[in-house]
Amino acid sequence: MNQEIRLFGAVAVRPAVLDIISQFEAATGNTVAVKFELNSIVKKKIEAGEPFDLVIINPNLVQDLIALGKVKAGSQVAFGRIAMGVAAKAGSRLLDLGSVEAFEHALKGAKSIAYAAGGTSGGYFSGLLDRLGIANEVKPRLVGTPGGQTALAVARGEAELAVVPVTSILAAAPDVMLVGRFPAELQSYIDFAIGISADPRNTEIAKQLSELLTSADVYGTLAAKGVERC
Numbered sequence: 669m670n671q672e673i674r675l676f677g678a679v680a681v682r683p684a685v686l687d688i689i690s691q692f693e694a695a696t697g698n699t700v701a702v703k704f705e706l707n708s709i710v711k712k713k714i715e716a717g718e719p720f721d722l723v724i725i726n727p728n729l730v731q732d733l734i735a736l737g738k739v740k741a742g743s744q745v746a747f748g749r750i751a752m753g754v755a756a757k758a759g760s761r762l763l764d765l766g767s768v769e770a771f772e773h774a775l776k777g778a779k780s781i782a783y784a785a786g787g788t789s790g791g792y793f794s795g796l797l798d799r800l801g802i803a804n805e806v807k808p809r810l811v812g813t814p815g816g817q818t819a820l821a822v823a824r825g826e827a828e829l830a831v832v833p834v835t836s837i838l839a840a841a842p843d844v845m846l847v848g849r850f851p852a853e854l855q856s857y858i859d860f861a862i863g864i865s866a867d868p869r870n871t872e873i874a875k876q877l878s879e880l881l882t883s884a885d886v887y888g889t890l891a892a893k894g895v896e897r898c
Contacts, residue, residue: 670697670698670699671698671699671869671870671873672698672699672700672701672869673698673699673700673701673721673722673868673869673870673873673874673877674700674701674702674703674719674720674721674722674869675689675700675701675702675703675720675721675722675723675724675877676702676703676704676705676710676713676714676718676720676722676723676724677702677703677704677710677723677724677725678704678705678706678707678710678724678725678726678788678860679704679705679706679784679787679815679816679836680707680750680787680788680789680833680835680836680858680860681704681724681747681750681835681860681895682702682704682816682835682839683835683836683838683839683893683894684748684835684889684890684893684894684895685702685724685881686702687889687893688880688881688886688889688890689702689877691880691886692876692877692880696873696876698873700877704815704816705815706784706786706787706788706815707725707726707729707787707788708729708786708787708788709786709815710723710725710729711725711729711732711733714733714738715733715736715738719865720865721864721865721868721869721870721873721874722862722863722864722865722868722874722877722878723739723862723863723865724747724860724861724862724881725860725861726788726858726859726860726861727744727746727859727860727861730744730861730862730863731744733863734863737866738865738866739863739864739865739866740863740864740865740866740868743862743863743864743875743878744861744862744863745861745862745878745882746859746860746861746862746882746897746898747860747861747862747881747882747895748859748860748890748895748896748897748898749857749858749859749860749895749896749897749898750833750834750835750857750858750860750894750895750896751833751834751849751850751855751857751894751896752789752792752793752831752832752833752834752849752850752855752856752857752858753831753832753833753834753837753846753847753848753849753850754774754829754830754831754846754847754848754849754850755818755819755822755829755830755831755832755836755837755840755844755845755846755847756822756828756829756830756844756845756847757822757823757825757828757843757844757845758823758841758842758843758844758845759845760828760845760847762847763847763848765847765848765849765850765851766848766851767851768800768851768853768854770851771850771851771854772800772802774829774847775797775802775806775829776802776805776806778809778828778829779809779828780809780810780811780826780827780828780829781806781809781810781811781827781828781829781830781831782810782811782812782813782818782819782821782822782826782827782829782830782831782832783810783811783812783813783818783830783831783832784812784813784814784815784818784832785810785812785813786812786814786815787815788858789818789831789832789833789858790812790818790831792856792858793831794807794810796854796856800854811826811827813826813830816836818830818831818832818836819832819836819837819839819840819844820840820843820844822844823840823843823844829847830844833858833894834846834849834894835893835894835895837894838893838894839893857896859898860895862878862881862882864878
């Protein structure tokens with residue numbers, strides 16, 4: 669008998685998760701209803717009572733939901749991590765991001781830079797500009813975008829560059845290209861974890877999906893979409 673479960677996840681994991689969900693549905697005959705928002709919004713909506721069976725967000729937020737009794741204790745497992753990257757419209761000139769100095773030069777030279785103002789990646793980038801001492805020069809040219817729209821902003825001509833998790837950049841191809849990842853000295857991987865609802869529709873099916881998402885069988889799919897195993 670076909671059953672439906674609900675997965676609520678962060679926008680950054682969407683490109684990688686959708687392919688795996690298709691595999692799961694084909695193999696089990698069950699249906700997965702998906703919804704994606706920025707990490708902080710996922711947590712707030714679950715706190716407010718939004719129903720879900722499986723959640724994929726930052727590990728610390730999963731732990732907060734466990735403490736609140738929203739996620740089942742002991743169900744948390746690591747999903748993977750995503751590097752920060754820089755996007756540009758397909759066909760744009762290539763940029764050197766191989767060093768801190770080159771990275772700063774690229775940011776200073778951009779007419780506008782899109783970023784996820786309310787997301788984890790946007791918060792890190794804003795703080796990074798402060799630490800590099802270039803905030804006064806760069807921040808006036810930042811373009812805040814809603815969740816899931818940051819990479820697409822360069823495709824639409826709303827910004828020259830976009831700073832966002834690599835998964836979102838790869839998913840926006842062929843209109844958008846990955847200029848490069850942040851230099852190693854500045855790289856900040858965004859970690860994600862899976863948690864099962866404390867009150868799921870079907871505990872066994874939710875557990876099966878969690879196990880598939882973290883299995884060796886999907887390593888190739890995740891890597892191709894920009895997700896690295898922790």
